[in-house]
Amino acid sequence: MKHLTAASVLALCVGSAALAQDFTLNINTALATSDPLYAGLEALRDNVAEASGGQLAIVLYPNSQLGPDEDVLEQARAGAPVAVVVDGGRLAVYQEEMGILGAPFLASGYEGIRNVVTSDVFQGWVDEMADTSGLQVLSFNWWQGERHLLTNKAITGPEDLAGIRMRTPGAPVWMGTIEAMGATPTPMPWADVYSALSSNVIDGAEAQFPAIVGANLQEVIDHVTKTGHINLITGLVTSAQWFDTLPEDLQAILLEESLKAGDIASYGTQDSLDAIEQQLVDAGVTVDEIDTAIFRDATAKVYDDLGYGDLRDQVQAIAAGN
Template identity: 30%
Template sequence: MKRLSALFLVGVMAISMAACGQMSGSQESGDPKTGNQEAEVQKADSQESDSQQPDSQESNEQEDTNETYNFKVSITQAPTDPLAAYTQQWMDEVTQKTKGAVNFEFHPNGELGTINDVCEQISRGASIIAYAGPDAFSSSAPDLAILNSQYCLTSADQIDAINQSDWFKEQAEKLAQDGNTRILSWNFFTGYRHILSKTPIETPDDLNGVQIRVADSPAAIAFVKALGCSPVVTNWNEVYSSLSTNIVTACEAPLATLYSSSLQEVAQHCTLTNHLVSTGMMVIPEDIFTSMPKEYQDILTDAVYQAGVDFTQDSLSSELEYRKKMEEAGVTFIEPDVNAFAEKASSMYSSGELPFSDGLYEEIQNIITR
């Protein structure tokens, strides 16, 4: 009996040990079904992680694209000047096409200072876009000023030839690199400049000793000196008061600018000297421009260029209209021998007062006559 009991106990222990072995094996190797479920969970986690990575990159790119750029826009002309309307045109277009990412605050009438002052601020990286003449950059691209020199260009048709020339592209790059100033577009033809005076000017000799307002430009100053005038440098928004108080007795500008500034109220004689193909440019700090997304750069440059094209067409078609308006306001127009004025003014190019490279005048003449 005792023997049978011992055998029974041995059998029970063997069965228990076998069962424990099976349980241990199941825990180490894992249930096939349970293992597959865990693998699917890991795979799903991996896929979710992978899918989140591009979303994160896209979010970062979206943040960069959504950065806003706010500029003050400066022109010295009055808000009634046609230039103001076409400046507003490109500002509105850019803001709309960038969905508000590029915004502007408009400052006409020289509210931000003289052209030279504002261009100096731009060269230092101020968030300003300004309308300026090519003679505003004497420290970094002095040869550009030839484009704003009297009797150098003779027709608005020559603007495109200059824009497409290697010389102009080199000058624009020089200005960007040395002056931190990007030319957005040089194609804003404001009209042919003429002389408005308080006394009749029929020949160059009539200008001897005349106090005439000019911009702070070496070429403008050299021009009126060559004609025998005494230059008085003031900001454009001071011309009306200067004529009213006889600080000056003459000024020079396109007819649209003269009329929109109401100068026909204080000076009654306009001599059609056609001494300048007055063309300006819009400029922006180079460092800010290059920081903008390429899409915004293209939108801005395209809008400014097209506004310049439209403005030029307006200027070409409106000169007769402004002459009529000024005549109705009592202005007498004089059509002189323009060649006589050009011949007397030509001494400005040999006076030594202009900082141009040797042979530059001849180079420009070659460009516009090809």
């Protein structure tokens, strides 16, 4: 399905809302339906319908059918009943502190980063972003796994990434991290990565295990180097204007079920990682374990470069449960 224009999305949303349900929320995600996180979205859709007695319907659009994340965020800011699964780096343009969630080696695994995105400190950022930018976070506990380097040669340190054009999202924290690791950051939509790799427009990418197989990148890369440089926590973000039109009981249902569904998605992702790694190996991809200390040292400056030096200590303490 081709990307829709903003006008057609708004028309679609208005049309959806005119169905039998009182309210409809259209959720866009870059993920494929095979991704473990998508099971969480399906659970959200079903549980919200049941809890609301059919008053609130959710329609899912995988594979970025409504367009790139940044476009859907702008549609949400304009008041459209759309939501998107998005990382903190892309939200930093609206709420600067959100960018630290995508900073390098902030936390490992799900539990620590979950502490951060369910904390009072994080809720303060959520409230401020809703007031100043018109974006409402429904929950931010959608863990997609740790991101690794995808290349066609073995990587042991920054020197091996010299001259490598590596796809990354366009957010400053992502680009700064990849540059500090030694590669040349090359922003482009995720949907374009397969063709860009196969045609040598880029030399590599970085992604979590479920996304690699979801996009069939095992067909166009030879090596996965397990750096875990970014612990990818994402959130479900919608229009604050639209959210405020919901009755309070439906607001409560949507927030509560979004948090529950995020856990379903995240633990499902956690449980899938070993099997996906084996799938990559079976497809002929070399999966390398390396000492990541050299990359940790190389990327430490990213926090200070982006003004997160002081915030880093606070967030890492929260992640550690302190």
